[in-house]
Amino acid sequence: MTTARRERPAETGTPIIEVRAISKIYAGGVEALNDISLEVPRGKLTTLLGPSGCGKTTLLKIIAGLIPATSGEVLVSGRPVTGPGPDRAFVFQDFALMPWASVLRNVAFGLELRGVSRSERDEVARRHIAEVGLAGFEDRHPHELSGGMRQRVGLARALAVDADVLLMDEPFSSVDEQTRRKFQEDMLGLLSAHGKTVLFVTHSIEEAVYLSDRIVLLSRRPSRVAQVIEPEIRRGDDPEAIRRHPAYLDTVETIWQGLKRYLD
Amino acid sequence: MTEVTPSLGSRKTGIRPARLQRNRLADLAIHPLTLRLATALILFSAWEYAGRLPVSPAFPGFVETMIAFADMAKDGSLLSALLITLQPLVAGLAISAVVGIGLGVAMGISRFTEWLIAPPFIVMQAAPMAALIPLLVFAYGIGLASKILTVCIMAMPVIVLNSYLAIRQTPASLIEMGRSFLGSRAQIILKIMLPSASPVIFAGLRLGAAAGFIGAILAELLITPTGIGDLITYNQSIAEYPKMYAAIFSVIALSVLFIEGLGKIEAAIFRREGRKA
Ligand SMILES: Nc1ncnc2c1ncn2[C@@H]1O[C@H](COP(=O)(O)OP(=O)(O)O)[C@@H](O)[C@H]1O
Numbered sequence: 001m002t003t004a005r006r007e008r009p010a011e012t013g014t015p016i017i018e019v020r021a022i023s024k025i026y027a028g029g030v031e032a033l034n035d036i037s038l039e040v041p042r043g044k045l046t047t048l049l050g051p052s053g054c055g056k057t058t059l060l061k062i063i064a065g066l067i068p069a070t071s072g073e074v075l076v077s078g079r080p081v082t083g084p085g086p087d088r089a090f091v092f093q094d095f096a097l098m099p100w101a102s103v104l105r106n107v108a109f110g111l112e113l114r115g116v117s118r119s120e121r122d123e124v125a126r127r128h129i130a131e132v133g134l135a136g137f138e139d140r141h142p143h144e145l146s147g148g149m150r151q152r153v154g155l156a157r158a159l160a161v162d163a164d165v166l167l168m169d170e171p172f173s174s175v176d177e178q179t180r181r182k183f184q185e186d187m188l189g190l191l192s193a194h195g196k197t198v199l200f201v202t203h204s205i206e207e208a209v210y211l212s213d214r215i216v217l218l219s220r221r222p223s224r225v226a227q228v229i230e231p232e233i234r235r236g237d238d239p240e241a242i243r244r245h246p247a248y249l250d251t252v253e254t255i256w257q258g259l260k261r262y263l264d
Numbered sequence: 265m266t267e268v269t270p271s272l273g274s275r276k277t278g279i280r281p282a283r284l285q286r287n288r289l290a291d292l293a294i295h296p297l298t299l300r301l302a303t304a305l306i307l308f309s310a311w312e313y314a315g316r317l318p319v320s321p322a323f324p325g326f327v328e329t330m331i332a333f334a335d336m337a338k339d340g341s342l343l344s345a346l347l348i349t350l351q352p353l354v355a356g357l358a359i360s361a362v363v364g365i366g367l368g369v370a371m372g373i374s375r376f377t378e379w380l381i382a383p384p385f386i387v388m389q390a391a392p393m394a395a396l397i398p399l400l401v402f403a404y405g406i407g408l409a410s411k412i413l414t415v416c417i418m419a420m421p422v423i424v425l426n427s428y429l430a431i432r433q434t435p436a437s438l439i440e441m442g443r444s445f446l447g448s449r450a451q452i453i454l455k456i457m458l459p460s461a462s463p464v465i466f467a468g469l470r471l472g473a474a475a476g477f478i479g480a481i482l483a484e485l486l487i488t489p490t491g492i493g494d495l496i497t498y499n500q501s502i503a504e505y506p507k508m509y510a511a512i513f514s515v516i517a518l519s520v521l522f523i524e525g526l527g528k529i530e531a532a533i534f535r536r537e538g539r540k541a
Pocket residue numbers: 026027028030032050051052053054055056057058059221
């Protein structure tokens with residue numbers, strides 16, 4: 001990749017997101033989150049893992065500033081979140097692509113909303129489209145793409161605004177198995193090349209262990225932080241070797257045991 | 265969870281069982297144009313048959329009507345009548361489109377405007393609006409204004425309600441996407457809600473245009489006979505029934521062509537996006 005890498009502050013590992021005692025009760029009385037506190041280290045990939053309906057999306061949207069918390073606060077780079085900001089970019093589970101717009105316009109849309117000139121934003125968008133492996137599809141419309149390709153468009157759009165933090169909600173859930181592995185590997189490469197901080201939601205244990213530096217295990221609703229796990233897996237190895245590595249298998253097993261307690 | 269399933273995943277790749285090879289003739293037989301021509305042929309034959317029975321001495325057959333149509337087209341009376349009818353129609357439709365879409369969108373984006381103006385339009389769509397024509401005449405006289413307003417009260421409700429529902433149906437995740445990428449409210453309305461709503465708004469325009477044609481003819485029959493309405497009432501009064509039906513035919517044909525034309529524009533705009541109106 002020939003992308004210019006931005007200089008990052010050296011403090012990789014210090015918390016960039018701090019979630020402090022967040023609770024969320026939806027209008028109607030559904031208690032989604034109960035006193036959640038967690039930290040997301042800068043430049044790392046952190047996963048929110050938990051059973052379906054436990055409030056993962058809710059927490060991610062609160063961090064994104066899309067919905068308010070009932071109590072508690074979220075700090076991003078030390079500043080309290082009051083709404084969406086340029087420091088965070090969201091990758092949506094259902095892609096949230098505009099069906100009437102081309103891939104190019106969809107990817108450039110974040111920049112368009114910021115008033116970046118046409119030529120400049122198109123150039124940036126083309127670069128990120130190529131990066132996620134969609135060069136040549138710039139003028140297609142979303143309905144002409146597969147689920148995996150649409151999700152890549154969503155990822156390119158989030159990369160194009162160059163936010164520090166990517167918030168990704170189950171980005172692989174609608175992608176078939178073969179595509180998913182390839183996509184996961186591509187994404188790992190891409191994100192480490194850009195030095196992004198990623199907070200990533202999944203309900204797949206294997207996916208969490210394979211991808212993340214830190215796993216935050218959430219219990220059933222109203223969810224709390226059940227456990228924080230940091231898989232000791234060397235990245236950069238052959239992906240298949242990682243999946244056979246004892247440390248990988250052990251971690252999967254530990255999490256599975258931890259989760260089982262909440263599944264009854 | 266991440267076992268590699270030997271996926272027979274044609275679901276995603278769009279491979280379908282091989283289509284049976286249809287023969288050319290069958291393809292031609294179900295072509296939309298063939299179907300339409302067949303419908304027209306059946307309709308016109310039935311008309312001609314009914315005219316020859318005759319159902320009533322005041323009901324000419326298709327051929328007789330077409331001859332009268334050709335005569336009136338030749339002597340220019342049809343064209344000049346259509347041009348007169350088109351005046352309140354075009355003005356009324358233009359006003360209905362602009363005001364109707366404006367009101368509908370306003371209702372779609374604001375709870376307050378919805379509360380304020382949705383109820384009357386819901387009533388208007390359900391009520392027989394033609395009953396209001398005498399009231400319009402009382403208030404605005406028998407001139408062009410009343411006729412334009414007749415077109416408006418017929419065309420506007422469906423345009424307003426379609427626009428309103430279309431805006432309301434903008435996928436929540438697209439709006440959330442706009443907010444998360446720091447779009448202002450105006451940007452979200454202009455760049456997300458309006459494009460998302462446009463196929464349904466367009467469909468509302470098409471329905472509104474059809475209702476507007478009815479309004480224009482009603483106005484000419486009920487307020488003062490002008491244009492096509494005049495041709496219909498005049499030829500009826502002198503028992504020139506073929507001409508009367510030719511006038512009716514001309515306005516129906518114009519309406520069908522106009523609405524087909526709108527449909528074509530719609531298809532051209534939205535086909536590329538893979539959206540149906
Ligand atoms: N807008 C909402 N209003 C009311 N309840 C909601 C809303 N969104 C989500 N919920 C509820 O909150 C709980 C958590 O939802 P969500 O965060 O989507 O879970 P997850 O992403 O972990 O599957 C669920 O029980 C869901 O039904």
